[in-house]
Amino acid sequence: MSRVIAVLGGTGPEGFGLALRWTQAGETVIIGSRNAKRAQDAAEKIRQKVGPQARISGQENVAACAGADLLVLTIPFEGHAALLKQLKPAIRPGSIVVDTTVPLAASVGGRASRTLGVWQGSAAQETAELVPQGVPVVAAFQNVAADLLNSDGPVDCDVIVCSDDAEASQAVRSLAAKIPGVRAIDGGKLENARIVEQIAALLIGLNIRHKGHSGIRITGLPPTAYNP
């Protein structure tokens, strides 16, 4: 697989952690940022951690997008629509857009343990309106704590993957399963992202209340449901 993964907003803790894990897994990753220099610095930090064989680079967001097949959005909700409008002309046909965004109320000065109502139902469904026609959107990774991604240990969390495109969902599930500890679960249609996004706000509330880095595991499904 010669795919290239662009992690847009990859200098933030969530994006950086995903970029780190995928680089460690041997994937080719571009960190995207508004600022090319910051993206390059973050990429260099990952190279130092992973070693000289790391296939990691840093570019400004639009350039990163233009050079990749798998675009992973890891930006706060307040920058979400604006970035997508900027990226749109650069998104290559055949690309997959992976949305990790959670519409936290913190985006408008509220609490990170509450969400905003998004007209389309979820941030990921909003994304589906803003990408070029035919580009599949996959919602995933909203519940994976950045602190765990950036630690050395396995990540004790399942990733529920929602998309209206079965092939794109499958590709993202296989990418999720490359993070040690993570199990990927097919969560069905993109519309279900509204629940998965809200779980992130619940987990943030639990982290504040109980001082932890919480995640979720789905129990009670047959083995075939995990990493299918």
Add this chain to the structure above:
Amino acid sequence: MSRVIAVLGGTGPEGFGLALRWTQAGETVIIGSRNAKRAQDAAEKIRQKVGPQARISGQENVAACAGADLLVLTIPFEGHAALLKQLKPAIRPGSIVVDTTVPLAASVGGRASRTLGVWQGSAAQETAELVPQGVPVVAAFQNVAADLLNSDGPVDCDVIVCSDDAEASQAVRSLAAKIPGVRAIDGGKLENARIVEQIAALLIGLNIRHKGHSGIRITGLPPTAYNP
């Protein structure tokens, strides 16, 4: 503790399972139903399963409510507000109302994997408007599969307990922890029930898609967060 637990709608699978587990744990339980005979039959079934020492009986819903301190609502959302209006005069001061209800779209002929928007934010918050002043409402047990409650094994699921009343929340967490396998987690304010309720719809969708009896576990919190 000489408390009496009334499980209203306890002839349904979720209520029956909770009544069974609490009776097994030595609690005093009344099964409530619209039909007193059906309630008594369900209680008898539990007695046969648990043994002659079981403190279980069956009554019509309002009578069950009048004789109990802990009222557990396990009725479908479409009967939720109507039952609460009926119960209101019978709710004793000092009682706690535990709401397990999920506003599934199935209530109005839609899918069980989708939820309805409830004006107050969640079924449990609607309940808080419908109980007598000063009666605390606790949201819990929405994500525990009825099939698991009615099986003989432990229940592989955490119960996230949300309430604006710390003491009532604590009482319900201790009740949750009496179900083998269950860990109770303080989920903060009642308003958070909106997310926990929606998780139930997600789990139903996963059950349909993957053919299982799913539940959730919250990972990454310190040991003090579980069954506190």
